[in-house]
Amino acid sequence: GGRPLTGRLALYLLALRAACQPPDLGAKSPPLARLKYALEEDWTGSQQHGHPLTNYYQYSLGVLALCVHRRHVREELIRRLLAAERHDRFGHGDGHAVDTEAVAGLAFACLHQARLAHGVLASELHEAVRSVARKLLQAQGPDDLIGNVFSTPLALQFFIATNSCESEPEYSRARDALLQSLDNFTNPMAISQLLPALYGRSYLDIASMNCQGERGTLQPISPVTQPTELGNIIVGLVVECPKRLCHHHVLYNQSVTVPAGSSLLDVLEVASKQGHHAFTFKTQDSLYGPFLTTVMKVEAKWQERRSWHLLSAPNTSLQMGIADYKPHDGETLILRLSKW
Ligand code: B12
Structure with a gap:
């Protein structure tokens, strides 16, 4: 069998919400229902193999997208992610752990802020948000980036979502370092993670977007052609x-x-x-x-x-x-x- 499409469905649903489109659009298999199903498959995988069938990055994106759409997420699914965060299960070498830590942090912050969890779970989410903040700050290198240049935008999104930008001088250092490194961003997927952070926004802001009076704000730009090198x-x-x-x-x-x-x-x-x-x-x-x-x-x-x-x-x-x-x-x- 193939892998569940958790990450793709989550990104699709975040994009629909950001574009002020209703999520279901009369589809035969509505994307929200498909995402819930994919996340369950991933969760079952994590019980069998100790990790989701996709990866914790996609699992986190799935939880985040459901939360942004204010859909209920089963407590067990949230607990799986909390346990993975607590036991440092996000790493696959190469600083990839920072990207996952940040997206999981966004999911925890969303669930906590939307009051989708109560009692003990709510306080565990609160503690997890603080733990993510600590780990991200620990991942800041001598170059001031958090992880590497491509994980820094997601880390900044996390600090933006949790309103910890002003209180953390590390945040402005990371942002300044990122602004000095924008040349690295040629890949559209990397740019899609960068843009919200540059505008002081995070994926959580999608939930509270005002969808009235949207104008055509997407203007195509003509691509810059690189000078051809010789030899x-x-x-x-x-x-x-x-x-x-x-x-x-x-x-x-x-x-x-x-x-x-x-x-x-x-x-x-x-x-x-x-x-x-x-x-x-x-x-x-x-x-x-x-x-x-x-x-x-x-x-x-x-x-x-x-x-x-x-x-x-x-x-x-x-x-x-x-x-x-x-x-x-x-x-x-x-x-x-x-x-x-
Ligand atoms: C999980 C992950 C991996 C896993 C993927 C396997 C798996 N089944 O999960 C592993 C560890 C194998 C991996 C490998 C690599 N990765 Co990686 N990976 C990620 C991570 C954390 C999440 C990707 C994801 O699931 N996205 C969500 C889904 C919906 O998108 P998708 O396109 O359907 O997902 C697939 C691809 O993204 C692919 N993939 C993963 N990494 C990369 C990197 C590149 C360049 C490409 C083309 C595809 C690719 O695997 C995903 C699952 O099948 C991202 C973090 C991020 N910020 O995006 C980094 C990230 C995308 N990876 C990155 C890099 C650099 C790599 C490597 C090139 C590292 C290396 N030196 O070898 C290799 C790829 C080499 C190759 N064979 O082509 C960078 C890309 C930066 C950039 N601007 O290009 C990121 C942003 C991490 C970072 N902060 O540096 N990766």
Whole structure:
């Protein structure tokens, strides 16, 4: 079976509300009902495997979207998320935990502020909001970002939603650092998480939006064309697989020549056409762009929680995907099958 569509449905419902559209639109299977069902599937998965079938980021988005639509969320589902937060179960390496921590924090804050929970649960939500705040502040690095540049917008959204911006000097430092790093935001999905924070808003504000007198505020802009760079660059491409899973540890190791300004995806495409040592790969479309799923015929199975991890040699994890990352001359890229 496939994975539940928790995250997609949640984003769709948040977008409908933000666009002042009614959620059900006479659909045969209304998205709110589908989200509730997907979340239940994820919850069952978490009982069986110790984690949701999707991930805690999507699980949190699901709870958040139901809360923004002021729909009841079963106590057990909330408790699962509270327990995961308490036991630091959000990490999958690479600072990905910060993104999840922030979205879970938004969900807790929403449930608490909307008074959708009572008694002990309400005070546990309150305590969880404070715990998220503490962990996010701990994740602030010497560069003032919270996690990395792409998790900082979600962390700021959390501080905006909980009105802790004025009281925390760390907040303004993180915001200033982010404003200095806006060049990194070329991916539309990353921008969609950034924009509310830049305007001092969070996903929680969607719930209280005034839907009267909406004007056409979405104006298309003409894309800025990057100046084309001249000449070629040479990059190394290495594919590594743990010995337990593959016959050889290094499945591929070659140099690839591409025009300057090429993306890692361009490198992979050129490699797949060059020489007798043919490189092969497959991708799957996601909201972030193409996600690398198979390399040299080895598939990273999500059921086994494996993925093709992108690194720059010797050991720096890339902060962008294959379509967005632009290698520089002489750099060696490593594709490593990893557990997360
Ligand atoms: C969970 C997660 C993962 C999981 C996904 C597996 C799973 N089944 O859950 C794992 C750990 C495998 C992962 C891997 C990577 N991730 Co990730 N991931 C996330 C996270 C926390 C949530 C994604 C999600 O569920 N979104 C909601 C659903 C509705 O959207 P979706 O498009 O349907 O979801 C799928 C894709 O998003 C895909 N995915 C996850 N990460 C990435 C990254 C890229 C670049 C692409 C194209 C797709 C992709 O997996 C999701 C589940 O199938 C986000 C946080 C965020 N702020 O968005 C980071 C995030 C998207 N990941 C990021 C990165 C950099 C990566 C890697 C490139 C890291 C690396 N050096 O290898 C790799 C992808 C490499 C590849 N094979 O192509 C960055 C992207 C930044 C950017 N501007 O491009 C984010 C924002 C985290 C961060 N703050 O740095 N990721």
